[in-house]
Every structure is written in structure tokens, then in C-alpha cells.
Amino acid sequence: MRHLYIPTNTAEPTTLPEGSQTLHLQGSSMGTTWCVQLIGKTNLTADMLQQGLQYQLDQVDRQMSTWDINSDLCRFNRAAAGTWCRLPEAFCQVVDYAIYLARQTAGAYDPAAGKLVDLWGFGPQPRSSAFPNAARIMQAMAGHGWRDLQFERHAARLFQPGGVSLDFSSIAKGYAVDQLARFLDAQDVPSYLIEVGGELRGRGIKQDHSPWWIRIEQADGQSSTDKTAHESESGSEHLIALHELSIATSGNYRQFFDHEGRRYSHTIDSRTGYPVDNKLVSVSVLHRECMIADALATAFTVMGYENAIAYANQHEIAALFTQQQNNTISETRSRAMSAMLEE
Template sequence: MPSDPAEPRILIPQNLSPNAIASRLADGRIVAIGGRTMGTTWSAKIVAKGELPGVEAALQALLDRVVDEMSNWEAASNVSRFNRLAAGQWQTLPPDFFTVLRRGLEIAAASHGAFDPTAGALVDMWGFGPAPARLEPPADAEIATALAATGYRRIELDVHARRARQPGGVSLDLSGIAKGYAVDLLADFLRERGHRHFLVEVGGELVGDGILPDGQPWWVDLEAPPGLRVAPARIALHGLAVATTGDYRRFFDHAGRRYAHSIDPRTGQPVENGVAAVSVVYRRCMDADAWATALAVLGMEAGMTLATEQGVAARFITNEGGEAFSPALAAMLD
């Protein structure tokens, strides 16, 4: 008999630590702060015994730093300046930018190009970047031109000098990984300052650590597309991150067809594989962010195969409301 769609499935990470329970602040309270960044909102819930002066401003400054370095919407950002470089030129990158680009290229290789941080020309061409939104799909010749400017293998990194080489015409787009990295930055900041119990979020991507004052973990429902009858999947987010990507977030309709923002960097076309959303649970939100994008591009069959091979904990939801858990996520079912 099928389960009641209203009844949540409970996911318990296998790394729940007795130390978290022992260190809980039973006399603490949740301090909630937040703001806006990257065209969306951010929030932090921190268990503390009193007010936290200066923390909100410090977290906002970290997010502003990510925007200044990695936003394609900012002409003066480091990534925009890299994209304007002439062929063969090198650019020294700030530590955050270099970390994100390096990890993005690694996941690009591991996903066989399903995630590709060099797909900026394709994203812009389809109207999902800083360029004006489109009302109709581009011509085949436009797609071919953008594809010729795409390819993670074309980027050369100098790890010792922390710099990258522009091969000519490549447009980096880190939007599929930078937001997750920003969440990691917030979590790392709090840990470094002795906060052991918190939940931080940017645009629906989250990192949780520790527990609530009453001893309960941070319970988070994996995001599901609106309008689909899918039983909630609720995870105790303890020392883990979760990110979701879906074809319902940004799109345009033309001639009876929907073109979603998820672009396959290998073909230059919006994804049409029946997958409505993919959620990934991972140690770092940066990785969860990029893997969710890669698996959504690959689709249910190829994505599940790769998630199984890589040990990625993922939930796939189809346009018809079907779902599947990768082995790593299924192992968390209570």
C-alpha cells in the first residue's frame, strides 16, 4: 500500500555525535538573524545564551565578499574581470574564488561535464544570466557558438600561484556552486567563534550543526516541487548540508514548450529528462550545490548510477511525482 503523501519519511545521518547532545545549551535560546544576498534571502538560527552583537554584520560581510568575487551580475567582480581577459592571460584569484573554481572543475570532471563552471556563455544565451531574459529559444548557430566557448578542460590552474588562465572566450559562471560555498562560509565562521549549535541558510541551501536546546536536531524537509504529491523527506541536519535544484525555479515558455534554467553544458540545451528536482545531502554545501546540478542534468538513470558510484546521498523527483533515493541517502532512512 502506498504511503500517505502527508506522512514524512525520517532520515537520520549516521554521524550523529553523542558529544553534540552532551554540549547542548539547555539554558540557551535561538537567536535568529538574516538579510538579503545573491538575489535571495539568507538566515541563521544560532543557539546562544544571550545576544550576539556584530554577528549579523559579520555574516553579511562574508556574503558580500562572495558576491564581490563571484557574481556575474557585478561588472567589477573577479569573475567578470576574468571573463573579459584576452586569450592566454592569467589572473590571480582571491582564496575563496580559487577554492570554488578548483572544486567546481573537480566535480565537472567527476560528473563527465554534467556540471561545468565554464558554461556562462550558454547560461547567458538562454537568458538565465545577467543578459536580458529571452522570449524564444536561440538559433542553432547561437548554441554552437556558445558551446565552442564552453569546456572545463580548457581552464588551466596554477595551484601554487593561485591563478587561472583564460584560454579565450570562456565565460565562468559559478552560480551553481558559489551559493553553497557561501553557506559553508557562514557555518565555518560560527564554528570558529565557538558556536556549536546552528542552522544557516542561503536561498534554501542549508548547513546544520549541533542540536536545539531541547535536545532535538535541526529537522529540515528536503525541498519538493510545488504541486506534486510527494511524501516529505525530513532529515536531522547534523554536521551536514543540503542543496536542491529544480526545473520549476526559472524558465520561459515558447510555442507550447517550457525551457527551464537547467542547461546541459554538453549539448547547450535545456534539460528535458523528466527530472523535476534533485536534493543532495553532503558534508559541504558547496559540493551539495554542484552535485545537485550535475545529477539533475544527467537525469534519473544516469544520475542515479553516478550518485551510487560517487557515494552521493541524493533524492530524485520526477515531473510525475515519482521519486528515488540513492543508496547513500536510503541508508539514512529511519
Template structure:
């Protein structure tokens, strides 16, 4: 057997970066692997990017009221997962919230960053709602009821991670750590026999005042995703607005956690549940995570520094990683 080594590849996708560390024989053609990874991620963009006018999701969003739109396999799989999380979370996750996101000043069609007036808000909110989604499984089609705008930005990156990880497996790469915009999936073992270990996302200002240790996870066929208001927010008239929208209130999440991290077998679902739990907030979200067996970590800003709370499932992963 040829000796193996860890190779590192990277590039750009979905307005962010991707990176892959993989274990491969030293004579493996890395250029072909790089091209294949990029092709998988380009497929996600072509189907699910609201920034691309020619994408499948953009075509659906422009479709005439009453028309059924047949979806490609990946798009269909992601939308079904999004709808399932929306139902289970009672709308804390909502794949139709795009117009509200834009109205509050975020996303591909962002309006001016300010609080919208009540009339405008009511008009846009009336066009949103995961309950308006009608899906025909036999035809793999979705009804455009009129004015419904899908936005899968809170689940598509995770799906991209899963897609790349599965593709690498099909190429005979049995050990890899895949990352897209901070969402990760690790599988297999490094040449020294150790699993991929990752530090749960944190920020320097949080680390400086934290009284909890760094959280390191061993990803043995596991994914991890983090959501929160650290990355995209703005202030207007002294009020802080997060890019994470609560469709139940038609407004950005207030007092959003700095970070919510979820561990799951699928990066797609880790991504979606991290958003749902962010919308719920630490108290409701932690209770929900424990009730439904989700491995979740919340980091909130407190007067004395960051405050960390962990679900029982997350604690078990930490214990397993240290075993």
C-alpha cells in the first residue's frame, strides 16, 4: 500500500470559502479532486443561490401563481429537510422568510438597513410562511401559490458539506474534514489513527472573558454547524438587529445568542437546527434540544462575560471526544 498523507485543498463558494483536509496516497491527483469538489459546490449554487438570477430557486421565486415547479434532486432533498425542520420547530426555522430578511436589510435583495414601517411589514409577512408550501412527492414538484420566496441560505451550506463528503467517499477518500463557511463534517481517521478534532467556533472577545474551557470535538462521521448574530448584524437608532429572522414575529431575533452550535450526523440538519435554536433563544432552545435529543451549545453575552450552556447531548459528545 502506498504511504498516505494529509492534503489540504480550498476555494470559494456561496459568498464564502471552503476547505478540505483529506487523507490520500501521495501520488493521488489533487487537481482532479479539487475540480470535483468545486463542481459539487457549484451545483448547489446553480440550484439554490438566491444571488444567481438563473438558479433553480430564483426561477421558482419568479414563477407564476398557481404553477407547479419540478425541482432537481438536490433542491428537492434540501427543501424537504427544510420543511421538516420548520414543522418540528413550529416555524422557528422557515425557508420562506427571505422577503422579511430582505426587508430588514439583509441578503441578496436587501433593502435599506432600518426598521420597516408597519404597513410594509404586514404586506411582506403575508407572503411568507412555511405553511404555504405545497409539495408533490410523486412529481417532485412544488406549487408557487403566488409571491412565495424560498430562501435556503440557512441550510444550503450544510448540504454542500454533505455533498462534498459523500462525493469524496465515492472517490475512494475514506478520511476527510470538509468545511464550508464554518460548517464542518469529519469522517475517517488521520494517518496517525486519530479522528479529526475541531475547536468549536468562538470569537476573541468571547475567549478573553470566558470562564469555560475551549470546546474540542472529535468528528467521527459527525457534522457541526454554528449560527448566531456575531457575523451579520447592524445597529439603527441604538437598536441592534440580527440577520436571523423570527418568522413568527416577522422581525429579527432580539437578544440573539452570540453563537449556537449543533452537532448532527448531517451537516445540512446541523445547519438548519442551529438557526432554529438561535430563533428560539437559549431558554426555549435548550429545553427543546434536551427534549428532542439535539446536541447543542449556546453562548450568550452576559454582564460578566460570555455565558455557556450545553444540552445533555452536547455534553455526551464532549465526553466521547475526551475518552
């Protein structure tokens, strides 16, 4: 059994106030579900916190949804060529990092892959019965892309060069988790565990003084936020104490479709135009910010194991890679992840 402990540069969890109450709140947003377990002062009502958390999520959805034609993202995608679009602050934070990561990974992470996502049937429109052929893929890849995006952070505006279609599916949920954390911090909530669509962020300790234990999602899609962990074939489990930490997992087993005996993942490599086809089954990334962990997990999935672990080691990113070759499942950790694990 392996446990992940709090990094040495992280402050100890705050002692819980006397008479603290435990609340379990949940709801729906962004096409998925969310859940928050928190421990706080008795003057914080469940209704107030529920409404506040839902409002934060709905704001992210209103700005970055590909399903809502009135969202800021869809408005940008429809904008005429050569126009500047003013953006709200949350959108600015996400697009700023998304463009940065696209440059860092030479397009392995691509926030402007919307046309390809739609073509392969993983966008808001139902999947077409016609399988994408080479001509349609080339057409979706033609024209302007993420390299043509111009972002002026000080003016909060983004340039639409013409035909660029943004898709924030691989980063918006992580950002939403961070927004919920900021909201709870502003309410002086000392301890919480946040989950939005499988991405998590934690802080503090529970009433019994134990940390918020979670386990890394297994390749069969099972996950849990308690101590009843699923044993892998190697007989090990990965339990993580989330304090001032986030975790995001990208897995090709999550969304896919089969065609003529072959499985096609929802993760698209916009450099080739096709869904990723490598040995990586899943990638889990730990980071203080869930937005960054979310985007990096996707980028690593596209990059493939060798390039991804080299990047993770170079940038000191804690990541766990699960690969499958034939019927064999193997796990490899980046150096930063190994340094945090104790056998």
C-alpha cells in the first residue's frame, strides 16, 4: 500500500473550531455532478453555501460551455474574422493558461481543437453515423488554430483570426474546482473536499483529525473518496491525503466509441487530427491548482508516455502514468511523484 503525504512546503492543516459542523452538499452543473464535503462554523447555513457554490459553477458554465450557444466561448467561436472579443475575468484566467500550455507542449494541449472534437462526435452535437474520413479531418484541421490566437491580458480581450473554435472541456472543470475552493476560503471554511466531474481538491482535516483520503482513479473507471480502495493487479493502491492539493485524471476509458472493431478515445490529438492511440490508459496529475492538473493530464495523454514523463520530470510535476501493453498493466511515476510516495 502506498500513501501520499502532504508536501513539506505545505502548512499544517488549521485546527477545526469548536462546535464545527459537517455538511455534504451536491448538485449538477457543466453536464456533470459536483459534491462538496466541508467542515465549518455553525453560522454557515447549508442553503447559503449550496447557493454560493452553485452560483460559482453556473458562472463558469455560462462563460465556457460548448453546449450553451449563448456562452462567452460560443460567442467567441461565432465571432467574425479579425475581431477582438472582450472576456470576463474567469475566461481570461483559463485562456491565458491554455495558450501558455499549448506553447509549452507544441500543441499537444490544444484549446482550439473544437472542430475536431465536434467532427469525432465528442462535442455538443450527436455523433454522425458517418465515420470521419481523411478529407473531413484535413478540412477540420485547415485554417487558423491556437498559434493564431492573440490574447491581451491587460485589456481582457481575445482576437478571433477567423474560424477558431475553442473547446475548454479539458480545463474548465478543473478551474471550476478552484473557484469553489476560493469561495469556501472566502467563507473561512477551514476544511473541505471538492469534486466536480471526477476532479478533486482538498484542504484541512476531518472531525476525527484524519486527512481527506482519496485514491487515484483506476483504469476501469472506479474511483472513491474514502479508504475502501480498489486493489490493482500489482496488489497496490494509491491513497492520497489532499491538503492544499488537487488531482485530475485523464483516461481513455472514460469516453469512447467503437468502430469496426477498434476503439476511439475522446481525447483528440489535433496535431494528427485523430483520437490518441498510444499505450497510456490513464494519467493522474497532482498540483495545487486543479485547473493546471486538469490541463496537464490531458496534455500528457496526448503526448504519450515517453514525452510526457520527460516533461513531467523536467518541470517537477507529480504524475502517475498507467500503461497497457497487450494484457499487461504497468504504472510509472514521475520523479516528483516518487519523492512524495512512501512505500
